[in-house]
Structure formats: structure tokens, C-alpha cells
Amino acid sequence: MYLKLALRNIKRSAKDYVIYFVTIILIVMLMYSFLALGFSDDIISMSENMSMLTTGMTVFSVIVSLISSYIVSYAVQFMLRQRKKEFAIYELLGMEVGTIQKLFFIENSVIGVLAFGIGIILGTGIVGILAGVVKSIFQVPHTYQILFSSEAFVLCVIFFVCMYGAGIVRAVRIIKREKIVDLLYDSRKNEMFSKEISTRVQFVHVIFGVLAIVVGIFLIGEGMSQQSNATWIYLVASVILLLVGLYDIYRIFPIMMIKFVKKNAKMKYTECNLFFLGQMGHRIQSSGRMMAITAILFTLSLSTMFVGLLLGAGYKANMKVYYPYDVGVAIDAPFTKDSLKSLISFVDSKCPVQDDNIYYLYDVDEYSIDALALSDYNKLRSMLGFEKVEMSDDEYLVHCDTWNYTREIEMAMKSQHEITVTGVELYNPQSKIYQEAMEQFQMAGTNGYVLVLPDHITSNLPANKIRLVLKLENEGIAELRSEIRRYLNSGEWVAEIQEGEELPEQVTIGVTVQAWGVSNSLTGFTSISFCSLYMSIAFILLSCTILAFEQLSTLDKNRRSYQTIDRIGVSRTMQRKLIHLELATFFFIPFVLPAIVIFILMLSAQSLYSSYIMQENIILLYGFVTIAIFVVIYYLYYVTTCFLYRRNIIR
Amino acid sequence: MADKKELLKLEHIQKWYDCGENATKAIEDISFSIQEGEFVGIMGASGSGKTTMLNCISTIDTVSDGSIYLEGLDVTAINEKDIASFRRENLGFIFQDFNLLDTLTVFENIALALTINRVPVKQVDALVQKMAEKLNITDILEKYPYQISGGQKQRCACARALINNPKLILADEPTGALDSHSAKILLSTIRRINVEFGTTILMVTHDAYSASYASRILFLRDGAIFAEIQKENDTQQVFFDKILNVLTAMGGDACDVS
Numbered sequence: 001m002y003l004k005l006a007l008r009n010i011k012r013s014a015k016d017y018v019i020y021f022v023t024i025i026l027i028v029m030l031m032y033s034f035l036a037l038g039f040s041d042d043i044i045s046m047s048e049n050m051s052m053l054t055t056g057m058t059v060f061s062v063i064v065s066l067i068s069s070y071i072v073s074y075a076v077q078f079m080l081r082q083r084k085k086e087f088a089i090y091e092l093l094g095m096e097v098g099t100i101q102k103l104f105f106i107e108n109s110v111i112g113v114l115a116f117g118i119g120i121i122l123g124t125g126i127v128g129i130l131a132g133v134v135k136s137i138f139q140v141p142h143t144y145q146i147l148f149s150s151e152a153f154v155l156c157v158i159f160f161v162c163m164y165g166a167g168i169v170r171a172v173r174i175i176k177r178e179k180i181v182d183l184l185y186d187s188r189k190n191e192m193f194s195k196e197i198s199t200r201v202q203f204v205h206v207i208f209g210v211l212a213i214v215v216g217i218f219l220i221g222e223g224m225s226q227q228s229n230a231t232w233i234y235l236v237a238s239v240i241l242l243l244v245g246l247y248d249i250y251r252i253f254p255i256m257m258i259k260f261v262k263k264n265a266k267m268k269y270t271e272c273n274l275f276f277l278g279q280m281g282h283r284i285q286s287s288g289r290m291m292a293i294t295a296i297l298f299t300l301s302l303s304t305m306f307v308g309l310l311l312g313a314g315y316k317a318n319m320k321v322y323y324p325y326d327v328g329v330a331i332d333a334p335f336t337k338d339s340l341k342s343l344i345s346f347v348d349s350k351c352p353v354q355d356d357n358i359y360y361l362y363d364v365d366e367y368s369i370d371a372l373a374l375s376d377y378n379k380l381r382s383m384l385g386f387e388k389v390e391m392s393d394d395e396y397l398v399h400c401d402t403w404n405y406t407r408e409i410e411m412a413m414k415s416q417h418e419i420t421v422t423g424v425e426l427y428n429p430q431s432k433i434y435q436e437a438m439e440q441f442q443m444a445g446t447n448g449y450v451l452v453l454p455d456h457i458t459s460n461l462p463a464n465k466i467r468l469v470l471k472l473e474n475e476g477i478a479e480l481r482s483e484i485r486r487y488l489n490s491g492e493w494v495a496e497i498q499e500g501e502e503l504p505e506q507v508t509i510g511v512t513v514q515a516w517g518v519s520n521s522l523t524g525f526t527s528i529s530f531c532s533l534y535m536s537i538a539f540i541l542l543s544c545t546i547l548a549f550e551q552l553s554t555l556d557k558n559r560r561s562y563q564t565i566d567r568i569g570v571s572r573t574m575q576r577k578l579i580h581l582e583l584a585t586f587f588f589i590p591f592v593l594p595a596i597v598i599f600i601l602m603l604s605a606q607s608l609y610s611s612y613i614m615q616e617n618i619i620l621l622y623g624f625v626t627i628a629i630f631v632v633i634y635y636l637y638y639v640t641t642c643f644l645y646r647r648n649i650i651r
Numbered sequence: 652m653a654d655k656k657e658l659l660k661l662e663h664i665q666k667w668y669d670c671g672e673n674a675t676k677a678i679e680d681i682s683f684s685i686q687e688g689e690f691v692g693i694m695g696a697s698g699s700g701k702t703t704m705l706n707c708i709s710t711i712d713t714v715s716d717g718s719i720y721l722e723g724l725d726v727t728a729i730n731e732k733d734i735a736s737f738r739r740e741n742l743g744f745i746f747q748d749f750n751l752l753d754t755l756t757v758f759e760n761i762a763l764a765l766t767i768n769r770v771p772v773k774q775v776d777a778l779v780q781k782m783a784e785k786l787n788i789t790d791i792l793e794k795y796p797y798q799i800s801g802g803q804k805q806r807c808a809c810a811r812a813l814i815n816n817p818k819l820i821l822a823d824e825p826t827g828a829l830d831s832h833s834a835k836i837l838l839s840t841i842r843r844i845n846v847e848f849g850t851t852i853l854m855v856t857h858d859a860y861s862a863s864y865a866s867r868i869l870f871l872r873d874g875a876i877f878a879e880i881q882k883e884n885d886t887q888q889v890f891f892d893k894i895l896n897v898l899t900a901m902g903g904d905a906c907d908v909s
Contacts, residue, residue: 569739
């Protein structure tokens with residue numbers, strides 16, 4: 001009986017439920033598809049560290065469900081407001097409060113279960129697409145597959161019950177608390193208008209906001225120049241200041257705009273502008289805080305999405321920089337070069353070797369720095385396709401591809417023009433530092449920098465560290481790293497020590513394989529970009545829902561306003577235009593800030609980092625991808641809200 | 652009265668609502684006319700068809716049969732596209748619940764009627780000020796509706812209705828939401844508008860005292876005109892008594908005569 005009544009009620013108030021319903025579907029779909037991706041055996045088995053995706057998705061799902069529970073209770077309360085009168089009539093007719101609560105609970109449960117089911121079905125479809133995207137990132141051949149994950153499903157059920165249950169229980173409690181008279185006449189209550197903020201106070205707010213932003217930007221600059229943990233303190237303080245400043249300006253700016261436009265008689269008294277300005281002024285007054293908060297939420301979401309995608313992309317695109325050699329073996333022991341010949345044969349049996357280079361890093365005790373012979377340095381350069389370097393017998397040069405040491409080394413070279421190695425004075429006439437990517441985990445120097453000395457000097461230095469770099473015919477396979485490690489640690493490999501040298505107590509062996517690095521970086525890329533996508537889309541969905549409900553909750557009041565202008569002769573066409581304009585402005589205001597911030601982010605990322613990221617135009621591409629995702633979701637909510645709003649107002 | 656022009660004419664209008672097999676008749680058959688400058692009251696019990704009739708005249712609702720003419724123009728034949736301009740150029744409305752926009756000040760509420768009618772911007776200020784003086788609301792022009800009393804709100808609504816010099820003012824229970832003191836002031840104002848500006852007014856009311864301000868009253872019962880009385884040279888008290896007599900003859904339950 002109750003179920004029948006509840007179903008009939010749902011059917012009747014379908015228009016109130018539609019945005020709520022769609023949001024729940026989208027959240028469940030999002031949660032399930034990302035969780036299922038994180039739990040997919042297919043995906044996890046693609047790389048060693050892929051389980052970080054699973055952890056990331058689970059942690060973010062907790063955050064998403066916490067925020068969603070707030071939205072659910074907001075939405076449920078909105079629907080409660082729409083139907084207070086109906087509940088009051090049930091009570092007047094003698095229905096017990098408990099029964100009404102039960103009815104409301106059943107109604108919402110039916111909607112919840114239905115939305116959850118649809119969300120899971122859609123999510124199952126989406127996860128196939130997401131898995132395809134991940135596979136194409138890893139360049140693994142794939143076809144579309146429908147994936148169902150029982151772990152993801154169970155987690156979704158738990159999160160959903162928590163977030164949805166909390167929302168409904170709150171609403172059901174409200175029904176019990178309210179008196180019939182309040183339920184019955186709730187819509188007739190006088191609307192409280194908050195007092196208009198005076199021009200003087202507005203200016204104080206603007207000055208405060210601008211100051212906070214300026215100080216925030218200054219602190220970012222300061223923080224970036226610090227090379228210690230204090231950077232974080234600066235960054236946190238600057239983020240807080242920027243957010244407070246933006247919120248303050250965002251809250252006041254639309255009020256000032258309306259005031260400014262109203263001062264222009266021509267603009268104000270043209271056709272229905274007066275009505276529009278009145279509507280907007282009131283909206284900004286009553287929902288300004290929410291609009292400012294939504295704008296900041298959007299900005300954070302979009303920035304997260306953009307930075308996430310970019311970090312991921314940068315990670316992927318820069319792998320060639322991090323791993324310039326196909327294989328690099330670093331052994332900090334005075335072995336002979338012949339010792340590594342068997343290793344080359346071993347690798348060749350797994351992946352054909354195209355070119356090899358075995359060389360030493362020499363100890364320069366005077367400066368506690370490693371040195372590289374010029375001939376070895378040039379061989380490495382030619383392997384990597386860089387030009388050869390020439391220098392005379394009394395010169396030296398520095399190679400440093402770790403940016404944070406560059407400035408210090410430059411200053412040291414300026415203050416001291418010559419160095420003395422084995423009693424010979426060497427110069428670096430132009431104080432030049434070579435910065436091409438050659439380091440690959442101690443292959444050229446152990447601290448990210450190395451002295452390059454003429455061969456006649458290095459021949460007199462102790463060669464305590466041996467290095468091997470290989471160029472492979474087909475870039476190799478990720479498993480090569482563990483194979484080489486296994487080979488070096490097994491008894492198969494026998495190493496000889498140089499004459500007169502001793503084996504140190506502990507021998508450090510480092511093996512780097514480009515194919516392994518790329519595969520791992522892809523894991524990083526996938527995890528960072530997918531987690532940021534997940535969070536940001538969830539945030540955008542939830543913020544859009546708040547915006548839409550904020551609009552729909554003013555329906556009753558606005559219907560009266562539009563009826564009034566209808567009677568005094570405003571045509572239906574004009575009314576439709578006004579509704580569009582009103583909603584577009586309401587949706588546009590929170591869009592301005594994120595749009596500006598993303599634009600600035602794109603430009604600054606392009607000018608600062610484009611030279612570090614090898615893939616051309618990737619910053620702009622991801623900027624536009626971010627904006628496109630946002631615009632599509634935003635537009636969907638705008639159109640639905642517009643449709644519902646118009647249908648309710650112009651009957 | 653003979654030298655005055657006929658402004659509004661209703662010819663055998665009928666209105667019924669279809670509810671499946673049963674059609675409910677709201678207006679049986681009504682015909683009457685109003686001369687320019689007249690102040691006509693429409694009285695009747697709930698369900699007598701007075702509000703339906705007013706809605707049909709104001710083009711908010713359509714008739715099922717018959718015609719309504721305003722200065723010879725058949726209102727029922729105006730197409731959807733032209734209805735809004737017809738309304739704003741010819742009619743003024745005063746509602747029981749004021750229908751002022753809460754988001755605008757009193758000044759802006761009145762000015763809105765002008766701007767919708769595309770009155771040149773330069774004239775807006777002066778016209779609103781002039782109308783506000785006539786209705787004695789100059790000192791509340793910058794206030795919002797929620798800051799003023801019911802009587803003031805209704806005078807503001809009157810100003811908005813009059814500002815475009817409409818041919819006909821339609822008032823639907825204008826004193827319905829006012830206390831007796833405010834109602835008296837408003838009714839005097841409406842009468843003054845009628846006498847001084849020669850504005851034609853059609854007022855629907857179920858209150859005999861309010862109706863006594865009119866110059867002619869039509870009594871509706873069950874969707875048809877039951878009776879019609881003229882004030883002519885009677886005092887307001889005499890006219891009021893006449894109204895009560897008709898109401899008694901109609902059954903006595905049509906209104907509150909206390």
C-alpha cells in the first residue's frame with residue numbers, strides 16, 4: 001500500500017526529482033567505474049606499482065561519498081520543502097507522523113535504489129572505456145570489454161548506503177520535528193532580505209581581497225625561492241590568502257556590478273532590464289555566498305584536473321629525459337672493464353644490443369666530486385645524439401643536469417676560476433655548465449653533477465666506480481631490469497678487481513632500464529591523472545547540483561514574479577528570454593573565476609614548463625580537455641535546470 | 652451618460668470547463684457594456700463567475716463562446732502574439748495581493764510598467780514622480796515592498812496600473828487584503844482616479860461597502876447577471892442600503908454585510 005502510494009508520489013513529483021536523480025546516477029556511475037578500474041586485474045597486472053591506483057581510487061571514493069552525503073541531504077531537504085504542504089495535509093487528515101516518515105523514506109529509497117542500479121549499469125559500460133584508455137596509454141592492444149568488479153560493487157554499496165542513508169535520515173527527522181502549521185504555511189513565510197552592503201564597506205572588502213591576493217602571490221614567489229621545508233608553509237599560507245581574497249572579491253564584485261549598471265539610466269530603463277536587474281540583485285544578495293563558494297570549488301576542481309592531467313602527461317613525456325639510456329648499470333667498485341663484457345652478452349641474449357660503453361667515474365679527492373674522462377663523456381654524448389665537446393689539455397668542464405645545483409656551481413666557478421687536480425691547474429674559461437639530460441641515476445656523477453677532465457688527467461686518478469650503458473635495438477623490455485639484477489647477484493657473473501685495488505666492504509649496484517622506467521611512469525601518469533579526473537568530475541557534478549537546486553528552490557517566488565509581469569504585458573517570448581538570461585547569468589558568474597584561473601594556469605605552464613615537456617602543445621591540449629569536460633557537464637546541468645525552470649514558471 | 656462612448660462590451664459570453672464527460676459552466680450567458688469613465692462594480696458570491704469574467708476581459712483566460720469588445724476591437728480574437736502588447740497598452744491591473752515585485756523598490760515597480768511599454772528613458776523619472784505625488788506615495792518610493800504597509804503597497808499597485816494611462820482598470824478584490832482604514836483610503840483613491848482622470852474602472856468585490864464607491868453595480872449569480880443598480884444621485888449610504896437589499900434578495904449569503 002505504502003509502496004504504491006510512494007510510487008505514485010514519485011511519478012507526480014518527477015520534475016522535482018529529476019536533477020537529484022540524475023546526480024545520484026552520475027555519482028554512482030563515476031564511483032563505480034573508477035573503483036572498478038582500480039580493482040581490475042587486467043589493469044593492476046600491467047605494472048608493478050599499479051596497486052597505487054587501487055589505493056588512490058578507494059581513498060578518493062571516501063572523500064567523494066562524504067561530500068555527496070552533504071549534497072544528498074541538501075537535495076532531500078529541497079524536496080522536503082517542495083512537499084511540506086502535502087505532508088501537512090496528510091497530517092491534518094489523520095495520518096501519523098511515523099507513517100509520513102515511512103512514506104518519505106520509501107519514496108527516497110525507491111529513487112535511491114533505482115538511481116544506484118542505473119549508475120552501476122552505466123558505470124559497468126564506462127569502466128570498459130576507461131580500461132581501454134589505460135591500455136592505450138600503455139600501448140597494449142585492446143578491445144572494448146564490459147567489466148564487472150564485485151569488489152568495486154561492494155565498496156560502492158557501502159559508500160552509497162553511508163552517504164544516502166545519512167541524507168534521508170536527516171530529512172526524516174525534520175518531518176518529525178516540524179509542526180503542522182509550519183509545514184502548511186512554510187511557503188507563505190516572509191522572505192528575509194539581508195541588508196544591502198554599503199558602498200564604503202564594499203570598497204573595504206575589495207581592498208582587503210586585492211591585498212590578500214597580492215600578498216598570496218608574493219608568498220608563492222617567496223616560497224618557490226626557498227629550498228627548504230619552509231616552502232610548504234609559504235605555499236599553504238599563500239593558498240589560504242588567495243582563496244580568502246578571491247572569495248571576498250567574488251562575493252562583492254557582482255553586487256558592485258549590479259549597482260553600477262543600475263546607475264546607468266539608459267541601461268536600467270530599457271524594456272525589461274529593470275526586472276532582470278531586480279531578479280539578479282536579489283539572487284546575488286541571497287545566493288552570493290553560495291555562488292562564490294561554488295566558483296572556488298570549480299576553480300579548485302578545474303585546477304586539480306588540469307594539473308593532474310599535466311603532471312601525468314609531463315611524467316610520461318619526460319621519461320626519455322629521465323631515462324636517456326636504454327640500459328644503465330652503475331657499480332661502485334673498482335672492477336675491470338672486461339668484467340662487464342659477460343653482462344653485455346647476457347643482455348644481448350635477451351634483447352639485441354646495438355651499442356655499448358663501459359667507462360669509469362674517477363675520484364677527485366680534493367673536491368670530493370666524481371670525474372669523467374673527456375673521451376668517455378664524448379662517447380656518451382654521441383650515443384645520445386649530442387654534439388661532441390672539445391677542450392684543451394688545461395681546461396675542465398662541468399656537467400650538471402640537476403637544476404637545483406646549477407646556480408651554486410655557477411657561483412663557485414665565478415669566485416674561483418681554476419681548479420687543481422693531481423697538481424695540474426685547470427681552467428673553465430667561460431664558466432660553462434653543460435646541462436643535457438645524461439645523468440640517469442648516477443651514470444654521470446653521483447650527485448647529479450660531474451667534472452669532465454682531459455684524459456691525461458683522469459689516467460692518474462683512482463677509478464673506483466664503473467659504469468655501463470647500452471643502446472638496444474628495440475628499446476628493451478621492462479623485465480630486463482630484474483633479469484640484470486638477478487644475473488649480477490647470481491654466481492653466474494664473475495667480476496675482476498683492478499690491480500692494486502681492493503673491494504670495498506659494501507658494493508652498491510644500480511640498474512636502470514628505460515622500458516621499466518617508462519612502464520612505471522605510465523603507472524604514475526595513470527594514477528595521478530585518473531585520480532584527479534575522478535575527484536574533479538565529482539566536485540563539478542556536486543557543485544552543479546547545488547547551483548541547480550539553488551535555482552529550483554526559488555521557483556515558487558519567481559513564478560509569482562513572472563505572473564506579475566505577464567499580467568502587466570510582458571510577452572511570453574520576452575519571459576522566456578528573461579528566464580534564459582537570468583539562469584545564464586546565475587550559471588555564468590561562478591564560471592568566470594575558474595575560466596580566468598585555468599587560462600592563467602595554461603599560459604604560465606606553457607611559458608614556464610613547455611621547454612621541459614617534450615611533447616609539443618601538450619599543455620594547451622590538456623587545458624582544452626579540462627575546459628571541455630567542465631563545459632559539457634556544466635552545460636548539461638544548465639540546460640536541465642533551464643528546462644525545469646521554464647516549464648514550471650511559464651505554464 | 653448618453654454623450655459618453657461605449658468602451659467595453661460583452662456579448663453573450665459563456666465559459667465552461669471540460670472535465671471529461673462533465674462540463675462545468677462558470678459563465679452561463681453574460682452581456683453588458685461599460686461607458687468610458689464609468690466606475691462599475693461586479694458583485695456575487697463565490698463561484699458566481701465574477702473572477703472568471705474578469706480573467707476573460709483581461710485576456711488571461713479565453714471565453715468558450717461570445718465576444719468581448721474593447722473600443723470595438725474583439726479581444727477574444729487577438730492572437731497569442733499580440734496579447735501582451737494589447738494588455739500593456741490598454742489595461743491596468745490592481746490585484747488583491749498587490750503583486751508587486753519584491754526585488755524592486757516602489758519606484759522601480761512603477762517604472763517597470765513604463766519601461767515594458769518602451770517609454771523614452773528621459774521621461775521615466777518625471778512620470779513616476781508625478782504619479783507618486785497624485786497617489787501620495789512620494790516618501791516611500793525608495794523603499795522595498797516588504798518595508799511598507801498593505802495600504803501603501805496597494806497605492807503603489809494603483810500607480811503602476813495607472814502610469815501608462817490605460818483605457819480600462821481592472822481591480823480584483825483590491826481591498827481584500829487590507830484593514831478597514833487602509834481600505835477606505837484606497838477606495839477614496841480609486842474613486843478620485845475615476846473622477847479626476849476620467850479612468851474607466853471595473854472592480855470585482857464581494858464587499859458591499861467597497862462596492863458602494865462604484866457608480867453602477869452588476870450582481871452575478873450562477874454565471875449570469877442577476878441584477879443591476881445605478882448610484883445616480885444617491886448618497887453613498889443610500890446606495891449601500893440598496894446594495895444590501897439586492898444581496899438579501901439574492902439569498903443573503905453572497906457577502907458579509909456586517
